Amino acid sequence: GIQVEQSPPDLILQEGANSTLRCNFSDSVNNLQWFHQNPWGQLINLFYIPSGTKQNGRLSATTVATERYSLLYISSSQTTDSGVYFCAVVASGTYKYIFGTGTRLKVLA
Amino acid sequence: GAVVSQHPSRVICKSGTSVKIECRSLDFQATTMFWYRQFPKQSLMLMATSNEGSKATYEQGVEKDKFLINHASLTLSTLTVTSAHPEDSSFYICSASVPGSSGNTIYFGEGSWLTVV
Numbered sequence: 765g766i767q768v769e770q771s772p773p774d775l776i777l778q779e780g781a782n783s784t785l786r787c788n789f790s791d792s793v794n795n796l797q798w799f800h801q802n803p804w805g806q807l808i809n810l811f812y813i814p815s816g817t818k819q820n821g822r823l824s825a826t827t828v829a830t831e832r833y834s835l836l837y838i839s840s841s842q843t844t845d846s847g848v849y850f851c852a853v854v855a856s857g858t859y860k861y862i863f864g865t866g867t868r869l870k871v872l873a
Numbered sequence: 874g875a876v877v878s879q880h881p882s883r884v885i886c887k888s889g890t891s892v893k894i895e896c897r898s899l900d901f902q903a904t905t906m907f908w909y910r911q912f913p914k915q916s917l918m919l920m921a922t923s924n925e926g927s928k929a930t931y932e933q934g935v936e937k938d939k940f941l942i943n944h945a946s947l948t949l950s951t952l953t954v955t956s957a958h959p960e961d962s963s964f965y966i967c968s969a970s971v972p973g974s975s976g977n978t979i980y981f982g983e984g985s986w987l988t989v990v
Contacts, residue, residue: 807981863917
C-alpha cells in the first residue's frame with residue numbers, strides 16, 4: 765500500500781517563527797488533506813489540497829502531485845498552533861484515507 | 874463543513890465487557906464511514922470501512938469478530954469492542970466521506986477515549 769512519511773517528526777518553535785512541514789507519499793493520489801490534532805484529540809480539517817496552493821490566514825499549503833509531496837507553511841506561529849499535524853491521502857484507484865506519520869509541533873511563548 | 878458526532882467521548886469499562894461507540898452524520902447522509910484507532914503518540918490507523926446496508930470491510934490484522942461494525946442507516950455507524958482487554962485501550966475516531974466537485978473530503982467525529990481496566 766501507499767506509504768506516507770512526514771518530516772520533521774518533532775518541531776519546537778519560538779512564538780512568531782515560521783515553519784514548513786512536509787508530507788511525502790509513495791504513489792499517485794486523488795485526494796490529500798492536512799489536519800491539526802489538538803491536545804484533546806480533535807482533528808481539525810485545515811486544507812483539502814490534492815494539487816495546487818491554498819492559503820487560509822497564517823497557514824498555506826502546496827501540493828505538487830507529480831513529485832508526490834505536499835507542504836504546509838505556518839507563519840508567525842502562536843502557542844495555539846501546538847499539536848500534531850497530519851497529512852492524509854487517498855491513493856489513486858482507492859477510496860480510503862491513509863494518514864502520514866505526523867509532525868508534533870510545540871510553540872513556546 | 875459537514876458535522877460528524879461521536880459518542881461517548883470517554884468511556885471506562887471492565888476487562889471482558891463490551892462497549893459500543895456511535896458515529897453520526899448530523900447534516901448529511903453518509904453511505905460510507907471509516908473507523909480509525911490511534912495509540913498514544915502514534916498516527917491514525919484505519920481499522921475498517923463501514924458501508925450502509927452491507928458488511929464492513931476490515932483492514933488486514935483487524936479482528937472482525939472483536940470489532941463489530943454496524944451501519945444500519947445513512948446517518949449512523951456503530952463500533953462495538955467485544956470482550957475488551959486493556960490492550961484495546963485507545964482513541965477511536967470515525968469519519969465520513971463527503972463527495973465534492975473536486976473529490977471526496979473527510980470529516981471526523983470528536984473521537985472516543987476508551988480505557989479498559
